[in-house]
Amino acid sequence: MKSTHVWRRPTLGAVAARAGVSTATVSNALNSTGRLSEATRQRVLAAARELGYAPASTARALAHGGSGVLGLTMTTYGDLPVPYTEIPYYAQLALGAMAAAHERGYMLMVMPSSLSPWMWLNTPMDGVIHVAPRAEDPVRSLLRERGIPMVSEGRPPQPRWGDAWVETDHEAGLRLLLDHLAEAGARRIGLSQPLHDDEYPGQVGRAYASWCAERDMPALVEEYASMPDYFTAERDAVSRLLHRDPRPDAVIGIYSDSGHNILAAARDHGLRVPRDLLVACISEDPDYAMTTPPVTTISLRPDRVSDEAVDLLIALINARSGVDRRRLVQPVLAPRRSTRRPVRQRNGAR
Amino acid sequence: MKSTHVWRRPTLGAVAARAGVSTATVSNALNSTGRLSEATRQRVLAAARELGYAPASTARALAHGGSGVLGLTMTTYGDLPVPYTEIPYYAQLALGAMAAAHERGYMLMVMPSSLSPWMWLNTPMDGVIHVAPRAEDPVRSLLRERGIPMVSEGRPPQPRWGDAWVETDHEAGLRLLLDHLAEAGARRIGLSQPLHDDEYPGQVGRAYASWCAERDMPALVEEYASMPDYFTAERDAVSRLLHRDPRPDAVIGIYSDSGHNILAAARDHGLRVPRDLLVACISEDPDYAMTTPPVTTISLRPDRVSDEAVDLLIALINARSGVDRRRLVQPVLAPRRSTRRPVRQRNGAR
Known part of the structure; x- marks a missing residue:
């Protein structure tokens, strides 16, 4: 036993009595609903605080032996202690x-990316969000053995019946980007493609191949090893793309620093962006608004993904039925100068 | 008891035997030190993973009944469930x-801003980082009662002997900013000052008053209520400053959105920034690089503060002696166009 201290849960009614208001008013004050004077709201909050009143969702989570804790973990990099934050x-x-866990009355336990079975054995958690599962992922096996509800960010490589996940619609994202480049005049779009054993590179690669086939455009792919350092590896891959004859008129990358890597490779080849080469990548890095030139990106909307994942996980913890266990989030295009077709050129030449 | 499963800790030697290398090589591979071939490193990591080897720091944290968990909480807003993230x-x-917790082999438990005593009673934590403590803070009393080591981000309003905290040197930050404004030609610098019961506004206010006294410049302060919505309240306070006669030639704010609020109030008064008014604030908001005009800021270096706080907390958990329990982080000025003295004017007029 961790503690012999027993906490008696104060009720909504106790808070109402102490503040001298109705329970409806307490509810309005705590949930920021209804019309209340600031004085009343402050009185209710003071009473709730004095009594140690907890929001119903937290109380509910803890009522049946739950810990009130959601875990967040990532094992894409395996035993490499990557500072993924x-x-x-x-x-x-x-x-x-x-934010999503707190809004629903849960705490969030953020785990290191390197795997330590102790953590899983010693830490009470009601459920876990598992980021970027890999092939034969040890975390999935551990959680399954222990019967802990789990939602993946990203489809697991070998999904089983009943697996729950949230992912961005990578095919939609890539099509959005490729359509945008085609409208800007690109006819030979190169893809710099990482090799890694989560599902993301494969999903993007297949979307790229089928788009190229539909549009009757050449599929120009160069692969690179994503570990341990994809900066040099991707620059080399882009360099190989730029040595092709005829040269691509656009290059896209799918990792966060790909835009920087492609710009660097273009500079090495003496190419100007966007005049000689259009450049874009899939990234949330706000720095792309300030690079020279600013780089067009696709956002995978991690804010929406995490919100859906927390929502789905809590539904699983509460064994709600009729829950949609596989959810898609729509990506968003942020067009910037790196894909703006120069005005003068290409007039009738193609 | 949470689990009857007993995990036997694999040793460095067991990993070495399985990988067919020396323990020194295992150590090098796990700590990214020494010169190893990638193949060897991968073989060691695979062996460590198969055996479920945990880094020594984690193992150490868990060895004596520790939970391996650090808590992070904030109660500045009391029972208001503020999405502080x-x-x-x-x-x-x-x-x-x-990042700092993970680097040292700990998990980080992030708690909601609203107070729920259950969380503290049910959740095993080795220590807690308490963000922005208020006067008579209920979290401090709870943690003290339970004997949980605690480090505050920001000095507590009534510090006791033995209290541990990390804070930015607010006096240094304000002097940096005021000196910068004085160099840009400001002679009447207004301060828009929030009222709140943590130590931050008072520290900034005292630094401002003593700087003004030393420089023989007028102290121009307007206060505003920081809750529940400081946007309107601060715009009104700045408006009162701008109605003074003679008018301030610079206005500074100390909260994250203060720069936006001051720019809005300046627009309402038909003033152009920086020609008619210099503007600056204390903020980490990257948007200030892109406002019209970009706004000069002081960064409080939250990355350094959290790193020091985790370091200090782990020292307290391990009862290390000779630990510096009160640590200062130096702020940094990011000068931008909102405080650039216009070239033509003021030539000899003053």
């Missing part, structure tokens, strides 16, 4: 999950 | 704490 997509995902 | 300073603080 420094990657804008994951940083926003973590912040979004914090 | 949407405020850039707190978002960066939370992300920094995650």
Whole structure:
């Protein structure tokens, strides 16, 4: 036993009595609904605080032995202790999950990316959001063994019946980007493609291949190893694309720093963006608004993904029926100067 | 008891034996030190993963009944369930704490801003980082009662002997900003000052007053209520400053949105920034690089604050002696166009 201290849960009625108002007023004050004077609201909040009243959702989570804790973990990098909070997509995902969990009365336990079975054995959690599952992911097996509800961010490589996940519609995102480039005049779009054992590169690669086939455009792909350092590896891959004859008139990348890597490779080849080459990538990095030139991006909407994931996880924890266990979030295009077709050229030449 | 499953900790030697290398090589592979081939490193990581080896810091945290969990909480807003992760300073603080905790083998439990005593009673934590403590803060009393090591972000209003905290040097930050404005030609600098029961507004206010006295400049202060909505309240306060005669030639604010609020009030008064009025604030909001005009800011370095706080908390948990329990982080000035002295005017007029 952690503590012999027993906490008696104060009721809404106790708060109402202490504040000298109705329970409806307490509810309005705590939920910011209805029309209340600021004085009344402050009186209710003071009474609730004095009594140690907790929001119903938290109380509910804890009522049946629940811990009130949701876990967030990521094992894409396996035993490499990657500071994933420094990657804008994951940083926003973590912040979004914090906000969504708190809004629903849960705490969020954020785990390191390196795997330590102790953590899972010693830490009470009602459910876990598992970010970017890999093939034969050890975290999935551990959670399954322990019967802990789990929602993946991103489809697992070998999904089973009953698996729950939230993911961005990568096919829609890639089509949005490719259509945008085609409208800007691109006819030979190169893809710089990482090799990694989560589902994301494959999903993007298939979407790219089928778009190219439909539009009767050449599929120009160069692959690179995503680990341990994709900066040099991707620059080399883009360089190989730019050596092709005829040269691509656009290059896209799918990782957060791809835009920087492609710009660097273009500079090495003496190419000007967007005049000689259009550039875009899938990223949440706000710096792309200030690069030279600013780079067009697709946002995967990590804020929406984390919100849906928390929502779905709490539904699973509460064993709600009729829950949609596979949810798609729509990506958004942020067009910037790196894909703006120069005005003078290409007039009738094609 | 949560689980009857007993996990036997694999040793460094067991990992070495399985990978067929020396323990020094295992250590190098896990800590990214020394010179190893990628193949060897991968073999060691695979062996460590198969055995469920945990980094020593995690193992150490858990060895003596520790939970391996650090808590992060904030009660500045009391029972108002504020999504503090949407405020850039707190978002960066939370992300920094995650990275720092993970780097040292700990998990980070992020708690909602509204207070629920259950959470504290049911959740095992080795220590807690308490953000922006208020006067008579209920969280401090709870943690003290339970004997949980605690580090505050920001000095508590009534510090006791032995209290531990990390804070930005607010006096240094304000002097940096005021000196910068004086160099840009400002002689009447107004301060828009929030009322709130943490220490921050008072620290800034005292630094402002003593700087003005030293420089023999007028102290021009307008106060506003920081709750429930400081947007309107601060715009009104700035408006009162701008109605003074003679008018201030610069206005500074100390909250994240103050720059936006001051720009809005200046527009209402038909003043152009920086020609008619210099504007600056204390904020981590990256948007100030793109406002019209871009606004000069002081950064409180939440990344450094959280790193120091995690470091200090782990020292307290391990009862290390000779630990510096009160740590200062130096703020940084980001000068932008809102405080650039216009070239033509003021030539000899003063």
